[in-house]
Amino acid sequence: REFQEVLKFEGNNREVKLTIGLIYLEKKQYEEAIEEFTSLLKDHPADHRIRYLLALTYEEKKAYNSALEEFKNIPADSDLYGSARIQMGLILKEEGKGDDAIAVIRKAIHNKKEVPGLYLFLSSLYEEGKKFSAACEVLKEGLSVLPQSVKLHYGLGALYEKMGRFKASIEEMEVV
Numbered sequence: 001r002e003f004q005e006v007l008k009f010e011g012n013n014r015e016v017k018l019t020i021g022l023i024y025l026e027k028k029q030y031e032e033a034i035e036e037f038t039s040l041l042k043d044h045p046a047d048h049r050i051r052y053l054l055a056l057t058y059e060e061k062k063a064y065n066s067a068l069e070e071f072k073n074i075p076a077d078s079d080l081y082g083s084a085r086i087q088m089g090l091i092l093k094e095e096g097k098g099d100d101a102i103a104v105i106r107k108a109i110h111n112k113k114e115v116p117g118l119y120l121f122l123s124s125l126y127e128e129g130k131k132f133s134a135a136c137e138v139l140k141e142g143l144s145v146l147p148q149s150v151k152l153h154y155g156l157g158a159l160y161e162k163m164g165r166f167k168a169s170i171e172e173m174e175v176v
Contacts, residue, residue, distance in 0.1 A: 014044060021053060030061040048078040055087065064091050082108065082115030089121055101125055113145045120155050132163050150176055 003020045021036030037054035044050060055070030068091055074084040085108035092101035105122040112118070119142030126135035139156040146152060157172030 012043065014040060014047075018050065018053075021057075025053070025057050025060065028060070030057055033057045034061075048074050048080045052080045052084060055084065059087065059091060064095060067091060076108075076111040081112055082118050086117055086121045089125070093125065098125060098129065109141075116142060116146055116149045116151045118142075119152060123155060123159065127159065127162075132159065135159055136163075 003016050003023070017036055017040050021033050021040065024030075024033035024036060034054065034057050037050055037057060040050045041047070041054060051070055051074055055067045055074075058064070058067035058070060068088055071084040071088045071091075074080050078084075085104055089101040089105050092098070092104060102122065102125050105118055105125065108115075109118045109122065119138050123135040123138040126132070126138060136156065136159055139152055139159065142152045143149065143156065153172050153175045157169045157176065160166070160169035160172060
């Protein structure tokens, strides 16, 4: 109510409207959150943060097709691209479309190689499918692009440990 009062004086204040949308989302009032974020997006179509929040709201509402469409509209030059693609992968995995999730993340890595979370998520998809060597290769691919990534070294060390490759695991953890 307080933020809506502020809007009476501030008019079309993006941050206030965004905060109202976030409050609706936190209270699980998805329709109201969608309405706020959609309205904001009409006025600010290039604001990827708003689109990301709209997509998250659809995902929370289990309106997966709408969520996927919104996440898909976040371009590779956005700071939210990697997170959006990971969310897409999570939705596809939830829907039992593991191969589609892998394809989305592979394409995302092709478009934006410097996001360690993409390699970690793709590796976890392979690991869940018991494809440990493929999971290792993904992390090694990530390390070839991001050799200083603590997250990737840690992920590879943990994966080696699961595979019983203890010496290699210790070597990776020493790097960490």
